[in-house]
Amino acid sequence: MDSLFILIPIALLFTAIAVKVFIWAVNNKQYDDLDAAAQSILFDDDLEIAANKPKPATHSDND
């Protein structure tokens, strides 16, 4: 049970880190647009963009 005297401060440290990361994320506008990012996964980014670019962005195929 004495380990609690070490484990609880460690938990507090993690809490502080979590708060820090959260505040960083908010300040970096990570929470400003919650809708678009959720849906962007649905789009096929790999399709050739014929407009102006010679080639689409490089991506590694797992062949």
Next chain:
Amino acid sequence: MLQKVQSNSVACFHCGLPTASGEQFCAEFDGQQRSFCCPACRAVATTIIDSGLSSFYQFRSLDGQLPASVSEQDVFKAYDDDEFRQRYIFTEQVNGHTIAHTQLLVGNIHCAACTWLLEKYLSSLPGMEQVAVSLTEQKASLRWRIDELALSEICAAITNLGYQPEPYTPNHLQDLQQRENHQALRRLGVAGIGMMQVGMFAIALHAGALQSMEPEFRELMRWVSFLVTTPVLLYSAQPFFIGAWRGLKLNKPGMDVPVAIALGLAYFASVKATLLSTGDVYFDSVTMFTFLLLGGRYLEMRARHVAGRLGSDLSSLLPATALRLRSSAEFESVPLFKVKVGDQLLVKPGQIIPADGVVIAGVSGVDESQMTGEFRYQNKQLNDQVIAGTINGSGVLTIAVQSTGADLQLQSINQLLITAQAEKPQIAEFADRFASYFVVTVLALAAATYIYWAWFATGQNIPSPFWVMLSVLVVSCPCALSLATPAALTAATNRLRVLGLLVTRAHVWERMADITDVVCDKTGTLTKGELSISEIIPVSDLSAHQCLKLAAAIESYSEHPIARAFTVAVESQNQADDSKTEADNHLAIEQVEVSTGAGIAASINGTRYHLGSSAFAAELYRGEADQSVIDNQGQWVLLSDTSGALCWFQLEDSLREDADLLVRTLQSKGLILHLLSGDSSGAAQTLSDQLGMNHCAAGATPQDKLDYIADLQRNGAKVLMLGDGVNDVPVLAAADISVAMANASNLAKTHADSFLLSGRLTGVLTLMDMAVSTRKIIRQNLAWALAYNFSAIPLAAAGLIAPYLAAVGMSLSSLVVVFNALRLQRSKAGDYQQSIKPLAALGAK
């Protein structure tokens, strides 16, 4: 002989509006034939699909959005102006390139697919470094190499996709909103993380209390809880303390006061218990309470911000650029802010007039419906006044600028609005009114309890007076009471948002049940704001069908909205009787002449025809038009040839599909319906009779409309106003509840209490039902919270409830309130969509 023309056509592949399905606006994509409503839509779709971005059509959420006319791209030349650059574009030198960054407001973004499409397409432009498009802010942030790519080209590219770019002026309000949002999120996050930590320690403490925990561990738990709770109280709960202080200073203690007192006392009692290692700690209650309340407030705030972002200010009604006369016949595109009084501006067909002025050359019809509600084009010629914000019709006008900026007539309407808003009665919310009494009562009770236990109680096992008092305060802590209203409002607001309704002011919920009268605007509200042919009366040997075909052929040379009505009608007829032949389609038309405000003349296969007002048509055969066959209501045009009159056409603004259902349902609820229209023709009365409205007032100016509402209110009526358009704005503000249609101008959106984003009138019914059930839930919640508090307080005052049980009770009562409110989110209230024919579904995928 009467003929009703029905339009049953295919939806446009790009914008979803019904098409005049013909061969002319079609294209083949992925082996499938797609129809379009106009060349602009086809051009946009071709751009999107040729760029390999066709998945846009699979994932977007569709509501009819017409792209801006593609032909107006040279307008963006003004964006390359030096002064414009200095104002809107920031540059820096990186690796020998000049990197520019700017932000553009992009109109028409309405789903995640739009942001994806814009980002993909724009980042494929040579010279573009970075593109980020925000859906909620409708804003694109761009970084690009300005020596390789001009801003005007970027804007042209955005227009190609069917969106409307506009320079973004850093808006004070938006910045404020973003800061408010970030701060609320940080507070909420800190409270949430703190709550979880303290909650874990609290479980250990409660379990330890039952299983006799060793004192040193109990001390440890209490001290770490103290450590975690302190920042939550000082940082996250700050708004409650500030709010309470403000309330006390104004002598109007609101909900924040008991919240702040409960938080403060529970915290200090816990600190005292921790320091003296006696009694109980309530750190878990403090953090949880803070988190739950902040969560409710955050969701409320978000709904408010989204609503506010929809419209920003008056100036967005105006274009960002104007064509200014440079020398004798040359015009240059300049930013609007450089236009001065006395400048001569060229206004092309379909453009918005950028400044108040007087016509010095050209003749055209101008759509002033934004200002007057009058749908029909106003004829403008030499020396006529034109108003900024109105839309030019088919002709080209040159105007001399008379006023700009703050002196525009548009601004005077805004003034009227401010006055109207100031007159709006302020109703304090029930919970807050009640809280003032509640907080005083609770404080008195707690003090009385303390005094009783400290001095008057006798006998054995007397509990400590301070802990009994704290039990009273904790158990009576108005958590459930203060969550009762916001939780229900949040749930209802979210539910309505999914249904395409935005509610921006809380009084909508309170007042909806008391509404006695519904006042509707006509153009653009009950009607779609587009003309269609409602009756055809041939007066010669030619059949209605032949006349219609002739008229459509002639009108195909006109840009006037009337022309579109003919095209739609003839196409749907062709579809209906399937008798289309090649010969019909190719009538040889020559010598077309348009007389603005009168009609159009043309020769077909050698015969001269006139189509327009009765006087204009009669001119051709030098006679008088026989008006006996028509009634004088609505708008009629006559087709004639040299031998005499051929056919009358009645034009009507077409009614929304659900207008009839709306009127019937509202009347069955016992409401009185009024039609209030700026249109002075007989059309308003006709429409009113057709729908069976109770009252009708036509030809009303904005001031008349205000008076009408004020009269109703003076006689004790509670008025719901349903409208759109700038001239409705003061009226919307004066009504008890205002609802604006989605296609309302930006200004109207900013100032209405609620908006129908779906463009469906039945949304009003949904809103009413939802408001009623929300009020019911709020009352249930308040009743529950009060019942809980009033039964628990005597028990606590009697010393029968241990403080930790009081905290559990308080949390449970809050949860009951929250879950009750969440029922609203699943509510089936106002599901009227089933009863109307759905809009033509889009064949994407």
